[in-house]
Amino acid sequence: MSIEIKTNSVEPIRQTYGHIARRFGDKPASRYQEASYDLEAKTNFHYRPLWDSKHTLNDPTRTSIRMEDWYAVTDPRQFYYGAYVGNRAKMQEAAETSFGFCEKRNLLTRLPEATQKQILRLLVPLRHVELGANMNNSKIAGDVNATTVSQMHIYTAMDRLGIGQYLSRIALMLDGSTGAALDESKCYWMDDELWQPMRKLVEDTLVVDDWFELTLVQNVLVDGLLFPLVYERMDQWLGEQDAEDVSMLTEFMRDWYKESLRWTNAMIKVVAAESDANREQLQAWIDQWEPQVYSALKPLAEASTGIEALDETRAQLSTRLKKFQLQSQGVSA
Amino acid sequence: MSQLVFIAFQDNDNARYLVEAIAEDNPEAEVQHQPAMIRIQAEKRLVINRETMEEKLGREWDVQEMLIDVISIGGNVDEDDDHFILQWT
Numbered sequence: 298m299s300i301e302i303k304t305n306s307v308e309p310i311r312q313t314y315g316h317i318a319r320r321f322g323d324k325p326a327s328r329y330q331e332a333s334y335d336l337e338a339k340t341n342f343h344y345r346p347l348w349d350s351k352h353t354l355n356d357p358t359r360t361s362i363r364m365e366d367w368y369a370v371t372d373p374r375q376f377y378y379g380a381y382v383g384n385r386a387k388m389q390e391a392a393e394t395s396f397g398f399c400e401k402r403n404l405l406t407r408l409p410e411a412t413q414k415q416i417l418r419l420l421v422p423l424r425h426v427e428l429g430a431n432m433n434n435s436k437i438a439g440d441v442n443a444t445t446v447s448q449m450h451i452y453t454a455m456d457r458l459g460i461g462q463y464l465s466r467i468a469l470m471l472d473g474s475t476g477a478a479l480d481e482s483k484c485y486w487m488d489d490e491l492w493q494p495m496r497k498l499v500e501d502t503l504v505v506d507d508w509f510e511l512t513l514v515q516n517v518l519v520d521g522l523l524f525p526l527v528y529e530r531m532d533q534w535l536g537e538q539d540a541e542d543v544s545m546l547t548e549f550m551r552d553w554y555k556e557s558l559r560w561t562n563a564m565i566k567v568v569a570a571e572s573d574a575n576r577e578q579l580q581a582w583i584d585q586w587e588p589q590v591y592s593a594l595k596p597l598a599e600a601s602t603g604i605e606a607l608d609e610t611r612a613q614l615s616t617r618l619k620k621f622q623l624q625s626q627g628v629s630a
Numbered sequence: 631m632s633q634l635v636f637i638a639f640q641d642n643d644n645a646r647y648l649v650e651a652i653a654e655d656n657p658e659a660e661v662q663h664q665p666a667m668i669r670i671q672a673e674k675r676l677v678i679n680r681e682t683m684e685e686k687l688g689r690e691w692d693v694q695e696m697l698i699d700v701i702s703i704g705g706n707v708d709e710d711d712d713h714f715i716l717q718w719t
Contacts, residue, residue, distance in 0.1 A: 325646055
């Protein structure tokens with residue numbers, strides 16, 4: 298008797314979910330697509346939310362920016378929850394190693410008293426800025442009506458909380474975990490002249506209502522000047538004061554900022570290219586906010602790196618915005 | 631002797647990006663979906679470019695990462711940091 302071996306292949310009836318298939322065709326979809334597209338409800342809202350009776354739930358008019366389809370704004374890193382968490386776990390592991398090393402060798406406490414004080418005065422108060430960034434990004438994630446956009450913002454919100462915690466741990470390392478250094482640095486944030494313009498700026502952004510205005514101000518303008526200034530230029534400057542070891546503890550911020558540029562650039566590019574009306578609106582916001590951000594950072598630059606460093610960062614931001622046909626002031630004449 | 635080069639991947643989430651990238655860089659290649667396996671064949675030459683893959687994946691990608699999902703290959707391999715080429719020479 299002869300046996301014939303045959304393979305039978307079974308075709309799946311559907312390759313992916315219906316809403317993904319309607320957008321991309323019925324073919325195997327990536328995890329990012331399945332976890333991101335067309336998830337938020339768009340129709341059949343019976344009641345307006347009690348907290349905002351002027352809008353429906355997931356109302357696209359919560360910003361004056363208009364997009365034919367907000368899902369055109371996507372994350373170039375293709376972060377969905379799993380990919381994001383995996384990526385950050387890796388980054389965190391590297392950061393933990395650096396913190397562990399610094400702590401074991403007392404690299405911060407052996408710095409001269411004056412340098413320690415400078416770290417507490419110029420670097421650690423930024424944790425309050427990070428908390429502001431966390432709240433702003435959470436608000437944006439709540440107001441957006443496309444999951445591709447809201448997930449970028451909620452991940453950023455979590456990242457900002459993490460950065461705030463790393464800054465706090467620098468203070469705890471200096472005071473032997475008593476919390477005294479945190480109190481001291483909070484006093485600088487509340488009372489030192491140096492920080493008041495920045496504190497005002499952060500508080501002003503907390504009450505910005507239009508979510509796209511807020512993401513532009515927070516994630517492009519403020520971060521676009523603050524991160525290069527503090528974590529590149531001020532980092533070098535701290536190195537010149539023999540505090541190179543602090544660089545180990547802020548490496549996360551540098552890596553994170555470089556990565557975050559990818560999604561902020563992609564988002565502004567798509568939104569500015571959608572229509573002239575959008576571009577004009579973005580331009581109006583830049584004209585309104587960019588000078589404020591610059592003057593808020595001025596005292597910090599003057600107390601550390603010198604104003605030239607801030608001017609150079611400002612020029613970088615201007616070049617970056619030019620790619621999207623947006624103007625910012627650049628170096629002040 | 632056959633002049634076909636081929637590469638076969640497991641049919642999983644990683645490999646779909648690879649297949650997409652290969653199909654873009656080798657428009658003449660034929661993609662066959664088989665049970666749990668995707669086989670790609672072409673006359674003489676198949677190339678996987680790091681640049682295309684990074685664009686598809688949205689992250690940095692090491693050419694050797696693809697070996698995790700490879701079942702089999704046919705052809706002489708020419709591999710460096712930027713691409714993986716299969717060809718009969």
